[in-house]
Amino acid sequence: MLIGEVARRSGVSARMLRHYESLGLVVPSGRTVGGYREYAETDIQRIFHVESLRTLGLSLRQIGQVLDDPGFAPSALIGDLIRETERRLAREQELLKRLRAVDASGPTAWEGVLRITELLRGLGSPSAARRQQAVLAAEADVPAPVLAEAALAEADPHVAGALRWALARAGEDVVAALAPGLESPDADVRRRAVQVLADLPGDEAAEALTSALADLDPQVRAHAAIALGARGSAEAVPVLVAMIIDGVNDVDAAEVLGALASDPGRADAIKRALTAELADPAAPGPARLRLVQALAELPGPIALPMLRALVSDEDRTVARTAAALAGVIETQDGV
Structure with missing residues (x-):
């Protein structure tokens, strides 16, 4: 089977097939009289193996190692891939959280975006003093979900106190933002949620506290x-x-x-x-x-x-x- 037909049937472009050949990953078994590449069934099967392993996140070098070494144990490599994928997902989740926080603040100009981004950086600092400073310096219009998420995760009592103060000023949606904390399987998170609710006025906060009894x-x-x-x-x-x-x-x-x-x-x-x-x-x-x-x-x-x-x-x-x-x-x- 010639390269054009292989590309149509496999979904792998002819350019990529040539790249595979240059790496020694999939080398056509033969050539036609005119010198064109000719792929055998075993070659096509190897192409599909390559594509399957690529979906797992393996590099082409790793794929070559897997396919050419029958004794290669997959466990270590798969474990590395799992850990790398978890790290990548954590980075993506952090980015998503920041984007949602910025979106929730309803910025009308890039100045507002920079302000909420700076707050998020401060809240993510390993320094308790830096986190407390970020909270106390925050504008009054910080979205309640941003502050609530930080309060539910904060173990330092001084920073937690600053966050409770900020949430008491946050106005609407504070109780709703704290609701996931009351349902957390982690007792420490539920304790923090109740401590924040204790400082909030109104019937909505009282109702949430009643459920915590x-x-x-x-x-x-x-x-x-x-x-x-x-x-x-x-x-x-x-x-x-x-x-x-x-x-x-x-x-x-x-x-x-x-x-x-x-x-x-x-x-x-x-x-x-x-x-x-x-x-x-x-x-x-x-x-x-x-x-x-x-x-x-x-x-x-x-x-x-x-x-x-x-x-x-x-x-x-x-x-x-x-x-x-x-x-x-x-x-x-x-x-």
């Missing part, structure tokens, strides 16, 4: 409950009580419960929840002791009767603590 991670639940409790949400009460029992941010939880209990509409629910836990015979001593200490944060008219009822508790540590706290409240309130 059911998170599997105790720190995520704790951040959400404290933030919601500070907003006056009664939905945080069960989690706040559980925090005291488990010893997770129990002091903060007790303070928030005390503030919530100052509202008569929530006081009864808090009183019932604490009473039920204190009466649980299976509750361990340390947990009951933390619950007693938490009672001291409640308004006096609620806390004092509950503490007096515990003065005769079988657990003498609980009884003595209740008596001491009741005495403090009586002195403060002049009872």
Whole structure:
């Protein structure tokens, strides 16, 4: 088969076939009387082998090595190709992220493109100080998704604080930009998302925090409950009580419960929840002791009767603590 026919059937141009021949990769088996290249079936099969290996990203030199050395083991070469492809994809993903960030900023001039690009460079710096500086120097119109993505990935507390400040100024779409963080399989990312949401006003942020009360991670639940409790949400009460029992941010939880209990509409629910836990015979001593200490944060008219009822508790540590706290409240309130 002559080169023109081979090119038509294989889809490989005649020019490329000549290049293959010059490299010794696919050399025609014969020549016609007139000196034209003549390809045998085995030559055509080799052409298809070359094209198949090219689709895997092998260079022509590597292809020649594979085809000419029957003992060549593919595992090492394929592993190298996988790693190189992963690096290339990472570079492309980074480029795509930058382009989307620039597009989201809605630039009307190249000055805007340069500004957002400089911010992205700063956020990608290995220096925490440089990242913090980039956030604090950013314009107010930075797209929320850019800041949210950085906040969800930021481990340095100072940079994270700057990002939360910037997100609080970002206006619309912040909660939506943080939503993927709440669904992350990484608990650290979910914690960062809740910490940012805690600083945001409005019903949309409160709704997102409420959904985090059911998170599997105790720190995520704790951040959400404290933030919601500070907003006056009664939905945080069960989690706040559980925090005291488990010893997770129990002091903060007790303070928030005390503030919530100052509202008569929530006081009864808090009183019932604490009473039920204190009466649980299976509750361990340390947990009951933390619950007693938490009672001291409640308004006096609620806390004092509950503490007096515990003065005769079988657990003498609980009884003595209740008596001491009741005495403090009586002195403060002049009872």
